[in-house]
Amino acid sequence: MTTKQTEKSEPYEDRNAFLESTLIEEYLRAKGYSMENFKKLPVDVAEQLMKEASQYASLKLEEVEARAHFIKDLHDDASSLEK
DSSP: OOOOOOSOOOOOOOTHHHHHHHHHHHHHHHHTTHHHHHHSSOOHHHHHHHHHHHHHHHHHHHHHHHHHHHHHHHHHHHHHHHH
């Protein structure tokens, strides 16, 4: 199966990508690193730190998603009471 991209369609961009990279940078800053000096670390240290940062970002994204679902459910429940 193949897919074609038509001229009118735009490439899909993950809406959470910006938030994820921001959370990773937040984690690195909390550990005393910036993206610039992170790139200068030894490979094994950088890989471990990025693994930790990715896990941190993943958990935070799950938290944001859970809160969004909770708020949506509250709104849905409230709107059903208005009828």
